[in-house]
Amino acid sequence: MSTVMSGTLRKLKVSGKDPEQMVKLIDRIVHLVSPDDVVCIEDFAYAQANRMAMLGGIGWGVRMELFKRGITYIEVATGELKNFAGCKGNCSKEDLIIPIYVLWGFRNGSDNVRDAFILAQITRAIKETVKLKAFQRDVIKKVKGR
Known part of the structure; x- marks a missing residue:
C-alpha cells in the first residue's frame, strides 16, 4: 500500500497474517490522516478474486475508519x-x-x-x-x- 502525505511518499508494509496484517495496515494509514486533510482513494478496480478480496477488505477498512473519525474522502x-x-x-x-x-x-x-x-x-x-x-x-x- 502506498500513500503520499504532505509531499512525503511512503510505501507502507506491515508484518503478520490476515486479518492482523490488514488491521495493522488500516491503522497505519488512518493514523497518518489529519481531520483537515483532503483524502483521495482510488475506487475499487477489477483484480484476481483473492487479491480483490484483500484489497477490498483494506479499502473498506480505511473508508470505515475515516468515516468513524469524521474525515471525508473522495473516490477517484x-x-x-x-x-x-x-x-x-x-x-x-x-x-x-x-x-x-x-x-x-x-x-x-x-x-x-x-x-x-x-x-x-x-x-x-x-x-x-x-x-x-x-x-x-x-x-x-x-x-x-x-
Missing part, C-alpha cells in the same frame, strides 16, 4: 486517475510511466506508488489553485461533482 475511479495523467482510462499501468514523468518529472518502479502519486496530484488540484491541462480540469470537475 481508476479511469479518472489514468485520464488525469493524460492516458485513456483503459491503458495499462506501464502506459502511465512516461506521461507521469513528462507531466511531473516523477518516476518510480512501483505502479502502486505511481497511482498514489497521481492521487496526490488530484488531491492537490482539488485543494490548491494549480495550473491544469483541459483533460485534468475535466477529471477534477467529475470528481468534485459527486
Whole structure:
C-alpha cells in the first residue's frame, strides 16, 4: 500500500497474517490522516478474486475508519486517475510511466506508488489553485461533482 502525505511518499508494509496484517495496515494509514486533510482513494478496480478480496477488505477498512473519525474522502475511479495523467482510462499501468514523468518529472518502479502519486496530484488540484491541462480540469470537475 502506498500513500503520499504532505509531499512525503511512503510505501507502507506491515508484518503478520490476515486479518492482523490488514488491521495493522488500516491503522497505519488512518493514523497518518489529519481531520483537515483532503483524502483521495482510488475506487475499487477489477483484480484476481483473492487479491480483490484483500484489497477490498483494506479499502473498506480505511473508508470505515475515516468515516468513524469524521474525515471525508473522495473516490477517484481508476479511469479518472489514468485520464488525469493524460492516458485513456483503459491503458495499462506501464502506459502511465512516461506521461507521469513528462507531466511531473516523477518516476518510480512501483505502479502502486505511481497511482498514489497521481492521487496526490488530484488531491492537490482539488485543494490548491494549480495550473491544469483541459483533460485534468475535466477529471477534477467529475470528481468534485459527486
